[in-house]
Structure formats: C-alpha cells, structure tokens
Amino acid sequence: MSPRSLYRSLAFAEAVTWTLLIIAMVIKYVFHAGDLPVQIAGSIHGFVFISYALAAGLVGVNQYWSKRLITLAVATAVLPYATVPFDLKMDRSGKLDGDWRRSATADPRDHTLVSRLLRWMLRRPALLGGTSLLTVVVIMGTLLIIGPPGGQS
Numbered sequence: 001m002s003p004r005s006l007y008r009s010l011a012f013a014e015a016v017t018w019t020l021l022i023i024a025m026v027i028k029y030v031f032h033a034g035d036l037p038v039q040i041a042g043s044i045h046g047f048v049f050i051s052y053a054l055a056a057g058l059v060g061v062n063q064y065w066s067k068r069l070i071t072l073a074v075a076t077a078v079l080p081y082a083t084v085p086f087d088l089k090m091d092r093s094g095k096l097d098g099d100w101r102r103s104a105t106a107d108p109r110d111h112t113l114v115s116r117l118l119r120w121m122l123r124r125p126a127l128l129g130g131t132s133l134l135t136v137v138v139i140m141g142t143l144l145i146i147g148p149p150g151g152q153s
C-alpha cells in the first residue's frame, strides 16, 4: 500500500464514520430512540479517527510534510467531512506522490530521528503494522477510560 492509498483510504473512512455518527445522533436526539447507535458509531469513529491521525503522521513524515501541515491534516478530522477536500488538495498538489522512503538520501530531512525510526519500521512491515495497531488500541482504551472526546460516557 502506497502512502497515497493509505492516507486516502483513511481520509475517506473518516468521512464515512462521521456519517454514521451523525445518523446515530439524529436517532438519539431527533427520534429519541436510545444511546446505543451513538455508542457504536462513536466507538467506530473514535477508532478510525486515531488510525487516521497515526496514518497522517506516518505519511506526513514520509512525504516531508511540515509539522504544521501534519497538525492541520489531523485537525481536519475534527470537522465533519473536512478530510475529503483536504485529501483532494494534498493529492492535487503532489504531496501524496511517491513511495515509502526505505533508504536515506542526501536530503537532511532523511536524517532526523523520526525519519530514521520510520525507515527502520518500514523495513519491518509486520512490526510496523503490529505496533500501529497496538498504538491505536492503547490510545483508544486510554481515552475510553478517561472519557472519549465528544462522547458523554
């Protein structure tokens, strides 16, 4: 999976889960039909939000995005559907082009600690996949214990 397809699939999934959450909120607040749909859709949305944020970080480091751009990419997931136009803008401006950087070039940006760590992980895809999943699960679990963002439990 290229950086482009990883980022684009999660940006799209984020919009889909916003749709689920909005439908669930209509069921809860307009039709007063219970909390269960919001609890389910909120959990799915939360999981995809954290996955999207992690992917934006990985892809952003790989694509030499600035810290500001990576922060902006994550922030777009807070607004319903904002990941879609942002993703289109990134794609059209060529910021999603190219493959994963598995080896260093002379570019100084390839020699930061984060870049080195990413390259090390990219050469071990199973470890990268497992660590990413574990990170998402740990963040999700922690947020569920302290109270999910936007949620009421």
Ligand code: HEM
Pocket (backbone or CB within 6 Å): 021, 025, 035, 038, 039, 040, 041, 042, 043, 045, 046, 047, 049, 050, 077, 078, 079, 139, 140, 141, 143, 144, 148, 149, 150, 151, 152, 153
């Ligand atoms: C910043 C990104 C997020 C936004 C904007 C957001 C927004 C929302 C909104 C609007 C609701 C519906 C609340 C209601 O009316 O009942 C909700 C529910 C929920 N969210 Fe999030 N959320 C975000 C991230 C997360 C994350 C990271 C998690 C994972 C831990 C999460 C887990 C939940 C859960 C479990 C619910 C259902 C709460 C309940 O009613 O029991 N959300 N979220």
